[in-house]
Amino acid sequence: MTAEIHTRRTLAAQLRQLGLGADDAVMVHAALRSAGRILGGPDALIDALHDVIGRDGTILVYTDWSDDYHDLLDDDGNVPAALRGDIPPFDPASSRARRANGAIAELVRTRPGARRSANPGASCAAIGGRAEWFTADHALDYGYGEQSPFARLVQARGKVLMLGAPLDTMSLLHHAEHLARIPGKRVVHAEVPILVDGQTVWRRFEEFDTSDPVVDGLPEAYFATVVEEFLATSRGVRGTVGDAASVLVPAAGMADFAVRWLEDRCGESPSKQP
Template sequence: MDEPPPDQAALLARSDGPVTRGRLVRDLSALGLGEGDTVMFHTRMSALGYVAGGPPALIGALLDTVGERGTLMVTCGWNDALPYDFTGWPRPWQDAVRAEHPAYDPELSEADHDNGRLPEALRRWPGAVRSRHPDVSCAALGAEAAALTDDHPWDDPHGPGSPLARLVALGGRVLMLGAPLETLTLLHHAEALADAPGKRFVEYEQPVLDDGGRRVWRRFRDIDSSGGAFDYSSVTPGGQDPFETIARDMLAAGTGIRGRVGAADSHIFEAAEVLDFGLAWIEERLNGPH
């Protein structure tokens, strides 16, 4: 994710000068990102300072750092997806969108604006590919891009066989570039796998393209990644976001690397460690006495 950036003067005042592509490469390398890494990244651009060249400069720096054998991945979603509750709209409204709402198209449909500018920039990058799921699509660029995104499961799209599961299987990493810890999307994979009471699910419909390129309506089922897959209120302090709580506990336990990229407090996590820690955290706290 990122935020609408402040003006350039404010960004420059926050840091010790423009954050150039070369500086980004140096900072990313110092943080621990390296040649051949498969990495899912989350970014708050405004936290980095004034990035000379904006998102293309950052993507270029990431590509320089991971090299030809490396791979970048982001979560995209679909900005113009119908809301889950559109089936409660007045019948004429429902009829209109069922008749004419465009199908999700991995090549054309915009990434969710709430995820910031980087997902949209990466999915448009020459050679990038994007998964087929209309609600939780991911885009990837590099050596393992197809292996991460092909045949994204229609149902349980955060679970087995998802791009998140494949990131773990490929020994991937997660990079948080000034992004809030609550945006650690990989923890949705832990939620999907967790054996704990009260798991919440959603079912919804979206128009997609079939194998012949025709627009069809399809029904989907997933954990409730928007409203919350579980009620964490009894196990999180002071209403803190549960993903932030899990990530802070993970860092306190010695999992993850912390450093600076540009002006931003940033982190690298091993994807397998995030999954293992998150899964144990959820199951221990939600299954045990509290």
């Protein structure tokens, strides 16, 4: 018995059935192996996305970067002095996407015409009609906040596609963590080498913690709970792309729901407010 073979054409039909359309901006998280056999490989999937959203649509991915020195930082976020000269700087044009974000991130980053934002840890890559706009002027501190590709995805009424990817990997929810008015959010600092005019410059970054839930008391994989509860309100769509169980949600609705979810559970109670 031969397994079903998916093509650029059949994948595009499935994406349209899921709710993706012309001129959409879509942030894609994908577990490519779960999609099954694709004639032409992962590039055929990216081509299918382009076929659906058209020339003016935009595909975004969350890249982060392969900062393999991060576990060497001390409690204050400082790099061991003996290693400073050995750590390659972050270069938006050449630094690899973090492998944990899936092959889709690096495949999009290296596509002809791709643009990548300048915040190392929160960096995103984009291809398509508004790639430059989405990735420009990314804030270096608090890179999931108001001056980020995530905020622009919300502003543009874009969408998030989880193509076989675990729901707790939806990076848009880091933007919600930034926006939520809740006490006790953990702040982290880290020294990061970045490439500036061909020279390595060390810069100290400040960010809300994205390696764990932003406040104590939340389950480690709580993002999945938030997404499932949002889907239960019928404002997102479940379907299949290739062989992969997939989810498509509106970015603005998802972010707003997540902010309110966090504030309802972690915000100051009325009795504690001045």
